Amino acid sequence: MLWPASGLAGGGGKQLERIRERMEQGLALFVAGKAGDAVKEFESGYAEYPYSAFLFNAGVCYEKLGKGPEALAKYRQYLQVDPNAPDKQDVERRIARLEAEGAPVAGAPPPPPPPTEDIDQQSMRSLVVIETEPAGAPVRVFRPKSESAPAYSRTLPNPDWEEIVTTTAPTSLSLSVGLYHIVIDKFKDFNGSDTQLHVSPGHVHQFKANLSQGVFMAFLRVSSNVRGAHLWLDTNDTHKPEWGTAPYGELVPVGDHSIVVQAPGFEPTSSKVTLESGEHRELQTTLVRVGYGFIRVDAGDAPRATVTLDGKLQGEWSQGGPALEVRASAGSHRLLVESDGRKDFEGSVQVPKGQILPVHLRMIPKYPRGAAWTQAIISAALLGTGAVLGSQSNEIKKILDDERAQGSLTASDPRITKGRWFAIGADVGFAGGAVLAGFATWNFIKDPLPESSKTEDPAVEFDDPLKRRPVALRPSSPPTQSKPVQMAEDEGTPWQFGAAARSDYLGISVGGQF
Amino acid sequence: MRAQSHVRSVPSLGALGALLLAGCDWNAFNDLEKNAPVVSIDAADSIRVGFGHSLASDARTGHPTVLVGGQPGSSPAAAYDLGTSQEPGGDPTEEGYCSGGRVTPCYLADQPAPVSLINRSQKRDKCFAFAWGRNEGNDNGIVARCHDQTYITLKVPDALRKKYDTAFNRDGEHQALYLASNVADENTLVVGFPEQAAAIFYPGGTEKAHALTLPAEAKAPKSFGAQVAALSLDDTGEDRLLAVAAPDEEVGQVWLFRSKGTDSAVAVGCLGEGHSFGRALGTGDVDNDGVADLVVADERLVTAFSGAKLAELPEAHEAVCSLAALPEKTILASFGCGSAEAASGCKNSQFGAALAVADLDGDGDGEIAVGAPGMDIYSVKGAGAVLVYDVEGDQPQKLSDVLFSSNPQTDDKLGVSVATIAQNGRDVVAAGAPGRSQVDVFFCNEFVPKKLRTGRCAP
Numbered sequence: 001m002l003w004p005a006s007g008l009a010g011g012g013g014k015q016l017e018r019i020r021e022r023m024e025q026g027l028a029l030f031v032a033g034k035a036g037d038a039v040k041e042f043e044s045g046y047a048e049y050p051y052s053a054f055l056f057n058a059g060v061c062y063e064k065l066g067k068g069p070e071a072l073a074k075y076r077q078y079l080q081v082d083p084n085a086p087d088k089q090d091v092e093r094r095i096a097r098l099e100a101e102g103a104p105v106a107g108a109p110p111p112p113p114p115p116t117e118d119i120d121q122q123s124m125r126s127l128v129v130i131e132t133e134p135a136g137a138p139v140r141v142f143r144p145k146s147e148s149a150p151a152y153s154r155t156l157p158n159p160d161w162e163e164i165v166t167t168t169a170p171t172s173l174s175l176s177v178g179l180y181h182i183v184i185d186k187f188k189d190f191n192g193s194d195t196q197l198h199v200s201p202g203h204v205h206q207f208k209a210n211l212s213q214g215v216f217m218a219f220l221r222v223s224s225n226v227r228g229a230h231l232w233l234d235t236n237d238t239h240k241p242e243w244g245t246a247p248y249g250e251l252v253p254v255g256d257h258s259i260v261v262q263a264p265g266f267e268p269t270s271s272k273v274t275l276e277s278g279e280h281r282e283l284q285t286t287l288v289r290v291g292y293g294f295i296r297v298d299a300g301d302a303p304r305a306t307v308t309l310d311g312k313l314q315g316e317w318s319q320g321g322p323a324l325e326v327r328a329s330a331g332s333h334r335l336l337v338e339s340d341g342r343k344d345f346e347g348s349v350q351v352p353k354g355q356i357l358p359v360h361l362r363m364i365p366k367y368p369r370g371a372a373w374t375q376a377i378i379s380a381a382l383l384g385t386g387a388v389l390g391s392q393s394n395e396i397k398k399i400l401d402d403e404r405a406q407g408s409l410t411a412s413d414p415r416i417t418k419g420r421w422f423a424i425g426a427d428v429g430f431a432g433g434a435v436l437a438g439f440a441t442w443n444f445i446k447d448p449l450p451e452s453s454k455t456e457d458p459a460v461e462f463d464d465p466l467k468r469r470p471v472a473l474r475p476s477s478p479p480t481q482s483k484p485v486q487m488a489e490d491e492g493t494p495w496q497f498g499a500a501a502r503s504d505y506l507g508i509s510v511g512g513q514f
Numbered sequence: 515m516r517a518q519s520h521v522r523s524v525p526s527l528g529a530l531g532a533l534l535l536a537g538c539d540w541n542a543f544n545d546l547e548k549n550a551p552v553v554s555i556d557a558a559d560s561i562r563v564g565f566g567h568s569l570a571s572d573a574r575t576g577h578p579t580v581l582v583g584g585q586p587g588s589s590p591a592a593a594y595d596l597g598t599s600q601e602p603g604g605d606p607t608e609e610g611y612c613s614g615g616r617v618t619p620c621y622l623a624d625q626p627a628p629v630s631l632i633n634r635s636q637k638r639d640k641c642f643a644f645a646w647g648r649n650e651g652n653d654n655g656i657v658a659r660c661h662d663q664t665y666i667t668l669k670v671p672d673a674l675r676k677k678y679d680t681a682f683n684r685d686g687e688h689q690a691l692y693l694a695s696n697v698a699d700e701n702t703l704v705v706g707f708p709e710q711a712a713a714i715f716y717p718g719g720t721e722k723a724h725a726l727t728l729p730a731e732a733k734a735p736k737s738f739g740a741q742v743a744a745l746s747l748d749d750t751g752e753d754r755l756l757a758v759a760a761p762d763e764e765v766g767q768v769w770l771f772r773s774k775g776t777d778s779a780v781a782v783g784c785l786g787e788g789h790s791f792g793r794a795l796g797t798g799d800v801d802n803d804g805v806a807d808l809v810v811a812d813e814r815l816v817t818a819f820s821g822a823k824l825a826e827l828p829e830a831h832e833a834v835c836s837l838a839a840l841p842e843k844t845i846l847a848s849f850g851c852g853s854a855e856a857a858s859g860c861k862n863s864q865f866g867a868a869l870a871v872a873d874l875d876g877d878g879d880g881e882i883a884v885g886a887p888g889m890d891i892y893s894v895k896g897a898g899a900v901l902v903y904d905v906e907g908d909q910p911q912k913l914s915d916v917l918f919s920s921n922p923q924t925d926d927k928l929g930v931s932v933a934t935i936a937q938n939g940r941d942v943v944a945a946g947a948p949g950r951s952q953v954d955v956f957f958c959n960e961f962v963p964k965k966l967r968t969g970r971c972a973p
Contacts, residue, residue: 390538400546403920407958407971408856411550413921416543423538 016129019049020204023127026057027202031121035064052082053125053174056091057202063098063119072098086141086164087125087176124201125174130182131208132169137187141165141173143180152181154194169209177201184209208251218275221249222259222283227471229263229287236260236270242466246285254279261285264462265293265354266472289354289472293330293459296356297337298323302363305339325356337452339363345452355459364452372443379436386429393422551958551970552919555582555944557951558592558606560613565589566946566953569868569933570642570693572628578935579661580944581611581642582953586622587688591644593661596935596944600957600969608661612645616665617657620647621682625741627693629658629703630718643668643693643703646678654679656693656705656716668703668721670714677710696744696797696806698751702773706739706758713739713758717776718751724778726758726771732781732833735760735767743795745806745821755782755824757808759792766791767835768810770824782827785819786835788812794885797821798871798934800905801846802879809882811866816884818846818905847905851886852913857899859890865901868932868945875961876940879906881914883943885929891922898928900945902959915960917943925949940966 022045029038039061046054059074075095079088130139142152142161149160161181165173169184176199183194190211199205210217222231224246233243234257244250246261254277262268266287275281297317299305304318309326310333317324330353337345342363349359396419403409461471557565564585571580578598583591590613592606612620626644640661647657649665653675656668670678681689692706700718704726707713711734713726728734741759756771756779765786773779785791791812800807805821823844837845851860868885875881884901891897899918903910919928931946935955943956958971967973 393538393540393543397542397546400543400920404546404549404551405973406856407551407915407956407960408918408920409546409550410552410554410919410921410954411547412554412556412952413550413919415921416547416550419546420540420543423540423543426538427540 015049016204016206019045019051019127022049023053023057023202023204026054026061027121027124030057030061030064030124030202035061039065050081051127051172051174052078052085053127055081056125056174059094060119060123063094068098068101072102082174084165085174086143087174090176121201122177125176126199126201126203126205128173128175128180128197128199128205129207130169130171130173131206132184132187133208133210134190135170137169137190137209137211138185139165139167139169139171140183140185141175141180142183143178152194152196175199182207184211187211217251218254218277218279218281219249220252220257220259220273220275220281220283221247222261222285223247224261224263224285224287225472226261226263226266226287229261229266229285230466232260232262234258238262238268259283259285261287263287263472264464265289287472291330291353292327293351293353294325294327294356294462295333295335295349295351296323296325296358297335297361298359299337299339299361299363302339302342302361305337305342305361305363308336308338310334311336323358330354335359335454337361337363337454341366343449343452345454347454349454349456352459355461356463357459358457359454360457361454362452364449367447367449369444372440375436375440375443379433379440382429382433382436384429386426386433388426389422389429390426393419393426396422549970549972551956552917553602553955553957553970554919554947555594555602555953555955556604557582557584558609560609561589561592561951563589564948565951566931566948568623568625569931569944569946569953570626570628570644571933571935571944572640578937579607579640580933580935580953581626581628581644582606582946583611583622583624583626583644583931585948586624586690589622590620591622591626591642593640593642594953596937596942596955598938600937600971602955608659608663610663611642611659612647617645617647617649617659617667619654620645620657621688621691623691623693625692625694627695627703628701629693629695629716630699630701641666643695643705646689646691656703666721668716669723670705671723671725674707674710674712674714674725677712678707681709690740692739692742694742694744694795694797696746696751696754698746698754701746701751702744702754702756704742704744704756704758706742708737708740708760708762711736711738711760713742713756715744715756715771715773715779717773718754720776722776724773726756726769726779727781728769729781729831729833731831732784735763737762738767738769741768741792741795743797743808745797745808745824747805747821747825749804753825755806755808755821757795757797757810759795759810761790761792761812765789765835766793766812768792768795768808769835770808770827772825772827772829781830783824783830783839784833784835785810785837785840787817787837788814794866794869796869796871796882796932798880799873799878800871800880800882802877802906807846807871807880809869809871811869811884814865815848815850816866816869816882816903817848818882820844820846847882847903847910849903849905849911849913851884852901854913854916856892857886857889857901857916857918858893859888859895860886862888862896863890863899864888864929867930870932870934870943872934872941872943874902874941874943874959875963876966877963880941881905881961883917883932883934883945885932885945887927887929887947889918889929891918894922894924894926896925896927896949897922898926898930898945898947898949900929900932900943900956902943902961904961917945917954917956917959919947919954923950926952928954938966 026038026041042054042058055074055078059071062071143164180197186192229246231243254275256274259271299317306316307314314326328351335349561584568583578596581593591611593608595607596602612622622645626642629643643658645657648654648667655670658666690708694704695701702718703716705714714723738760743757745755747753753774758769760767768785770783771779772782794811796809797806800818807821808819823841826841851865863886865886870883871880873880882903887898889899902915904914926947926949928947933944934941946953962971
């Protein structure tokens with residue numbers, strides 16, 4: 001189908017990406033044996049982006065599901081919206097077959113089963129977008145008549161190739177899998193050009209011809225293990241506007257290019273590529289995290305707290321203020337958080353590489369020791385009094401002993417009574433002091449409150465000064481694997497990503513040279 | 515952190531435990547009180563003034579009773595049983611000494627004396643002659659009272675009695691009266707009337723008074739009878755030497771009289787030496803010769819005279835009082851006041867205010883206990899002390915021990931009176947302290963040998 005491609009060409013890069021995602025997601029579901037889900041994906045894709053390739057692919061899915069009438073309806077709708085489809089004959093043949101299957105004649109032999117290849121992955125249609133600069137150039141698309149057809153020649157007649165589409169750029173086509181050749185004829189004062197195209201099933205192919213240069217541009221797509229990593233093309237000055245964020249692909253002039261890939265929390269990398277005309281280059285970069293990280297400390301309901309890491313004071317956190325971020329080398333560190341009137345927290349913290357570890361502290365108030373101190377003071381006073389009285393008593397006793405030894409001690413000597421009361425007072429003081437000291441000790445030791453503790457949130461990426469937040473992708477299985485791979489996003493929400501739909505790595509498959 | 519708190523608390527708990535274990539034992543003070551070497555006898559309720567002014571004890575073994583007199587003329591006396599187990603009774607056993615109505619009038623003597631009264635229907639025990647008065651008949655006399663509350667009034671020659679009563683009636687004041695007796699089952703009682711310058715005696719076993727008459731040439735000295743004493747010269751006490759002092763003369767005199775059986779006494783001599791000689795007399799066997807010796811105090815010195823030597827004196831016919839004519843070795847020792855670490859102030863000590871001979875170490879000879887009521891104890895003025903001299907040794911003049919209270923108060927005047935009480939083979943000293951109305955009994959002193967150091971005298 002030809003579809004006005006101005007919407008796609010004129011700033012429709014993002015829209016094209018979404019179409020691609022739809023198409024590839026549907027294909028991935030189909031390949032995974034989920035034809036029903038694939039139908040929904042294609043139908044909703046068509047509802048959002050009315051390209052006929054979605055209709056055809058939905059028909060193929062219905063056939064896979066054994067739902068002939070639904071498939072028949074989709075094929076009919078396909079021809080209805082794109083009566084000049086280059087594969088019109090193939091679609092009509094499918095319609096005839098399905099109609100025959102749906103209305104068998106009495107006594108007639110049953111219709112042959114549809115060829116398996118008609119409803120497999122290879123039967124899926126792809127969307128091909130062709131643009132020119134400037135727009136309005138005539139476009140022709142050729143297809144070989146057989147597999148043994150010779151290569152398309154620019155100068156000689158090509159009897160083994162048939163012209164299937166004649167239109168003007170920009171345009172979008174729904175093409176089946178196979179080899180094609182796209183020809184841009186001379187237009188006004190611009191030169192013509194051509195390129196060969198291998199259409200893959202269920203993909204979106206984009207072509208753009210810069211007719212003023214007379215050549216097709218090269219297509220460079222840069223992907224990274226960090227989704228959203230910032231890309232700069234042909235400059236090392238990262239203060240300039242970025243070229244894009246990974247994965248990102250674009251037609252670029254041929255020649256040497258330098259690509260700087262940078263993401264917060266990762267060591268920046270720089271690559272050089274040399275592109276030829278019409279070349280499609282996939283550049284995969286791997287960023288390595290920096291060797292340091294941050295802990296982001298908040299002390300909960302404590303009014304303020306001081307943070308010490310490995311014995312070195314790092315700063316003070318105040319309630320209502322921002323969280324205190326402390327930079328440290330990656331690895332284990334000793335964290336000490338102190339707050340007046342609250343129990344200290346001391347423990348280890350594992351600082352991640354190139355990430356921020358949010359640490360939330362629960363600073364438990366210290367158990368009140370007022371009673372213990374009161375008891376301790378009274379105990380000390382009693383013990384002190386006991387010691388004084390005891391000393392006095394002992395002194396008196398010593399004197400009286402001496403006087404007894406010399407025979408002068410009188411039974412009625414009032415010092416005997418005095419010393420006795422001092423001794424009793426001392427013992428009372430000691431006993432009372434000891435009891436209170438015991439209580440005080442117990443009350444000093446007793447602590448029914450839990451210790452201060454910390455909880456850690458999953459590590460988050462560094463804040464991005466460019467207001468985006470690249471997310472590192474986990475290493476995953478090869479793209480052909482159908483099993484969905486769970487990937488981490490910056491907010492921690494996993495999302496499903498079909499292997500066949502790994503546009504991050506696959507991108508647009510073809511560029512061309514005319 | 516909690517574990518660290520536990521660890522920190524361990525040393526403090528240990529120190530606390532050690533402190534508690536080192537607590538004071540108040541029972542130690544109970545032991546001190548129970549076994550204090552000095553026991554103070556408090557005044558009986560009836561004795562309001564001058565308790566301890568005089569002491570009289572029966573020196574015979576088994577007679578641990580002591581009569582404590584108050585201020586003569588104003589207070590009565592009371593008897594205390596000191597027992598034999600070093601646990602003197604705190605309360606008087608008898609208070610009827612001039613405090614009851616059975617003797618009227620009753621004037622307490624300055625110095626009472628133990629006396630045996632056996633010429634009545636039966637022998638009575640623990641009797642003291644203690645006052646002037648009467649309990650029977652119409653005439654005053656020397657009143658004696660026994661433990662069984664028997665009262666006897668010993669008759670005094672009429673002339674003397676009238677003179678004494680006349681003086682009472684004339685002056686309205688106390689007339690001095692001194693009593694003394696020797697140590698014997700039937701002891702002889704000597705009575706001095708210093709204000710009448712007269713003295714009488716009652717030979718042992720009799721109630722008949724005999725006057726002690728000076729030689730014809732002698733004029734009765736002033737204050738004759740201010741101190742009296744009786745010495746047994748044999749085991750029965752029937753041969754005795756009586757001493758009557760007249761210390762107020764310029765040169766104090768101590769007249770000696772010899773008496774045997776129930777006979778009258780004859781003067782055998784007069785001792786005279788220095789001022790106030792005879793201000794106090796004491797008797798006891800100082801030299802362990804089995805004969806009681808005489809101890810005399812003057813203003814500065816205390817001199818011990820051998821009773822045996824004094825017994826050699828012939829009847830005197832002259833009124834010469836000196837020490838020159840005494841037989842050789844009559845003077846056993848003579849010593850003055852000595853001070854010690856705790857006791858000082860000999861000058862005003864009234865050294866010799868009272869005398870007693872006590873066998874403190876139980877070796878048979880007696881040590882001389884000298885009252886010094888003006889002595890300072892630990893700088894406490896006039897607390898008083900009893901100074902003990904062992905005249906038997908090489909240094910008879912050396913102060914051997916000082917007995918005093920561990921709780922001295924100013925003007926206790928301990929030592930105004932001194933007596934000895936026999937206790938389990940040795941004597942203990944009792945001394946009056948009228949300044950605080952107490953009598954202190956000293957159960958322990960330097961002389962007590964180890965074998966006798968038990969109870970309050972335990973080492």
